[in-house]
Amino acid sequence: MDDWLKDSTEVEASWVTVDLAIFTIRSGQLMVLLIERGVEPFLGRPALPGGYVQKNETLREGALRELREEAGIDGNKLHLEQLGAYGDPRRDPRGRVVTIAYLALGPDLPAPVGGTDARRAYWAPVSQLEGKQAALAFDHPAILAEALEQVRSKLEYTAVATAFCGELLTLSELRTVYEVIWGQQLDPSNFRRKVLNTTGFVKPTGDQRFPPTGRPAALYRRGDAWLLNPPLLRGAGHTV
């Protein structure tokens, strides 16, 4: 890169990486995808998957590539949005590394495979990680915390909850997403009323799904609306 770009000796080039906070719901728990680092620094420590942004790719393309390489996940199937940039000069012992964190949400995803820089990849329950600041490498505890708050908050104001469900979903499934992520029970009847009265949240397909026991559930598809108006607030009420 040309040196005339710099207008001060205090400026230096940086490495730019993307890190991914990938969430899914498995066996009734909110899970985040972690890797065990196969290279220094933090060799052997758990971390969020990620890697260097390459030449000629956008940040989002880099995130999609790492999603495929490190987690073996096809990014077209899930929701991907930028979370923010983390650039504390001391966040990486190797030097100035600015990372762009991405948030990815998907339905029950396949068991991941290890990638290039990772010994192995696995789903970790979020409940076991919260509070344990020391576990993850780099500033990944902070990134994970912000990602979690982002998810919990976006459930209220957007239809992002459908990203955790498959193409066809029942209202029970959707309600379970909220219950797992908010850690609080919701009234099934009121939830149904709220969702169906919010235009564009879900649209009926006419089909049904037959659970092992109980009345069959109507199947829905994601609607066109993204912002929920009015929002679906997590009130203090009804924590069982």
Place this chain on the structure above:
Amino acid sequence: MDDWLKDSTEVEASWVTVDLAIFTIRSGQLMVLLIERGVEPFLGRPALPGGYVQKNETLREGALRELREEAGIDGNKLHLEQLGAYGDPRRDPRGRVVTIAYLALGPDLPAPVGGTDARRAYWAPVSQLEGKQAALAFDHPAILAEALEQVRSKLEYTAVATAFCGELLTLSELRTVYEVIWGQQLDPSNFRRKVLNTTGFVKPTGDQRFPPTGRPAALYRRGDAWLLNPPLLRGAGHTV
């Protein structure tokens, strides 16, 4: 920086900058601070203020420094939050430049002075910029658009509106912030009821302010609450 960092020849170092979308309200209009570029590329074109992140400073510290250098504004007085990272490899003709956009909001700020890379700095009414995609340099039209949507949305769910007011504020001032940014009139009486019923939005001081005409207005201070529960939604209703 050590070369062993790179794990692929496809990886390259990047320049990292911060760009600022600084908003204030002046003469009943939402204004954004623009500079006229004094260097290539886009020489002479209007742009958001910004510059390179220096060694040993965090991204936020870089944003605060640019705020001071390019706009002559003390960052301690205003609200500063990160908006997101923009890293399309074609966004800067000089090469790979990843910029971290920051959003800054403040009460009626002083007339700005030009800085190092800027011929001059000035407040531009947002209403004159919206839609005119060609005016701003780089991808700053997109950054400005996202910043605006962020502000409009955050007014609903957070107490960020107080950032546009001074330390002491009246409910009319606060309502005007909403009206200017949303471009829609609000019912004074209902607005008052909503704000005062939201615990922690504002707290009374006991003092009064005497306008040139009319009944004196009670003075309030910012409250402790950041998230508004329930939110203050901009319904379709009451557009004058």
Place this chain on the structure above:
DNA sequence: AGACGTTTAAGTCAATGTGACCTTTAGGGG
């Protein structure tokens, strides 16, 4: 001093949304 204009403050009321709870419906299995 008193009437007036202006702005803040407070009150009314119908319509709507919410939380808690109950009843009915439609399956599968003993």
Place this chain on the structure above:
DNA sequence: CCCCTAAAGGTCACATTGACTTAAACGTCT
């Protein structure tokens, strides 16, 4: 056929909202 279970649909008191009206507290003008 009855029981269990989960979905679907309904009830009702209560809180919130939007539109509107009324009262209070200034400065100013006559």
